[in-house]
Amino acid sequence: MLSLFRITDVSAHCDLPCGVYDPAQARIEAESVKMICQKVADNDDPDFRVRATIIKEQRSELVKHHLWVLWTDYFKPPHFEKYPQLHTLFNEATKLAGASGTKGEFDEATADELLAKIEEISTIFWETKQG
C-alpha cells in the first residue's frame, strides 16, 4: 500500500518485467530469408540480386539475434536439464542462419532446414509455457 511513511518501489524498467518472448520473431525473419531465396531464383536483374543479398544478410542476422535472446534470456537451467538437446538445437539453428547457412547462399532447402530447427525450438518453448 502506498504510504508517506514507507517508500514503495515503482517500476520504470527497460526490459518488459513480464518477459515477453516468442520464437515467432525468429520464424518470421527466417520466412523472409526463404522468400528472398525464392524471389532471387526467378530474377536475373543484378541490382535486385544485390539488394536481395543485403536484405538476406540482415534478416539472417536477425534470426540469430532472436534465437540468442531466447537462448540466453528466456531458457533457464531447469529447461536445459529437461531438454538436453536445447543447446545443440540453438547451435545448429544459428549456424544455419550464419555464413555457412542462409547468409552465405541462396538455397531454399537451407532456409527450410533453418525453419525446421526454429519449429523444434518453438515446440519446446510452448511446452515450457504449459507448466
Added chain:
Amino acid sequence: MRLRPVLPALVRVRGRSMLPTYREGDVLLVLRGARPRPGRAHVVHLPPDRWGRPRPLSVKRLTGTDPDDPHRWWVDSDNPAEGVTSFDVGTLAEEDIAGVVAGLVWRSLG
C-alpha cells in the same frame, strides 16, 4: 464531482523507462486518490501479462484518454526506447491509476 480523500505517499523509481524526467533511485511524492491529470506522471497498476502473472506497480505518464473510450487512460513511458506503454498493455481504467506524481522529493547526488 465526487469528493475523495487525497493522501500523500512516497515511491522510489526503479529502472530507466521514465528517463530523462525521472531516473533510477529518485524518490517521488505521490498524491493517492487525486484526480488523474493528463500530461503528468502517475503511479499505475498495469494489467497482468498474457500468462496471468502480475506486473509491478509502475510509474507512467498519462498522455490522454483512450481514443476509443473516453473513460480509460493511455499510458506511455518518457523514454521512447524503453518501457511498457498502452501499445503493449492497452489503456487503463481509472481505478488502476493509484496516484498522481506531485514532484521529485530526493535524487541521488551520484
